[in-house]
Structure formats: structure tokens, C-alpha cells
Amino acid sequence: MLGSFFPYQIPQEPVRLITELSKLPMTRTAHEPELEQHLRTLAEAAQLWLFKFLQVSSTDGEYYSTRLTHHVPEDIYNQHSAMTDELDDTGLDLHSKLLAYQKYYASF
Numbered sequence: 001m002l003g004s005f006f007p008y009q010i011p012q013e014p015v016r017l018i019t020e021l022s023k024l025p026m027t028r029t030a031h032e033p034e035l036e037q038h039l040r041t042l043a044e045a046a047q048l049w050l051f052k053f054l055q056v057s058s059t060d061g062e063y064y065s066t067r068l069t070h071h072v073p074e075d076i077y078n079q080h081s082a083m084t085d086e087l088d089d090t091g092l093d094l095h096s097k098l099l100a101y102q103k104y105y106a107s108f
Contacts, residue, residue, distance in 0.1 A: 007084065010057070010064040015050075018094075022046035038101045045094040052087045056080060 020027075024043045030036035057064045066084050068077065 007066045009060070010066070012062065012064065015053070015064060018046050018049060018053075022050055034104065038097075038104055041097050042094075042101055045090070045097045049087070049090045049094050052083065052090050056083045056087055 022043050024039050024046075025036075028039060030039055053064075056066045058067075058069060059065075060067075066087070068080055072080070
């Protein structure tokens with residue numbers, strides 16, 4: 001889902017799911033240390049993604065958007081662009097952690 005976001009029309013459901021993921025250790029108890037580490041790693045990556053997402057997003061009807069809502073000076077535009085690039089990188093990191101968890105889960 002993270003890779004399919006159109007930056008100007010981000011559905012609320014995937015963001016809600018990432019919010020739930022960020023709370024995983026509070027809602028699930030791991031039955032073994034490796035699973036606990038995966039849950040903690042996923043939650044931390046989701047929390048970081050949400051933190052960065054909230055810095056650059058706004059609501060646009062039923063969607064979120066990273067589009068700037070008004071004209072801004074070039075330095076602010078460049079800062080916003082850099083922050084959205086960081087959000088992309090954080091999304092890729094979260095994705096890799098999800099894949100690592102899937103690989104762990106599939107090993108059973």
C-alpha cells in the first residue's frame with residue numbers, strides 16, 4: 001500500500017492501518033523474543049512514518065494530501081520537498097521491516 005500512494009490523494013484507510021501498526025506492542029503480547037523484536041521494530045518504523053507524514057500532510061476531503069495548499073517561498077517549498085522525500089525513505093524502511101516480519105512469519 002505504501003508504494004501505491006499518490007501523494008496528492010492518500011486514502012485514509014492505509015494511514016489508519018499504519019496508526020494501528022504503530023501501537024502493536026501495546027495491543028499484542030509476543031510469545032517469544034524474536035517475535036517481540038519484530039513487533040517493536042514494526043511499531044517504531046510505523047511511528048516514525050506517522051510522525052513524518054503528519055508534518056507534511058493535510059486532509060483533503062476523504063483523503064490526505066502532501067500538496068502545499070498555497071503558494072510559499074522557494075525555501076519553504078524546498079524544505080517541504082525534502083520532508084516528503086524523507087517520508088518516502090521512511091516508507092521504504094517500513095516496507096522492508098514488514099517484509100522481514102513476513103519472512104519470519106512464513107518460516108513457521
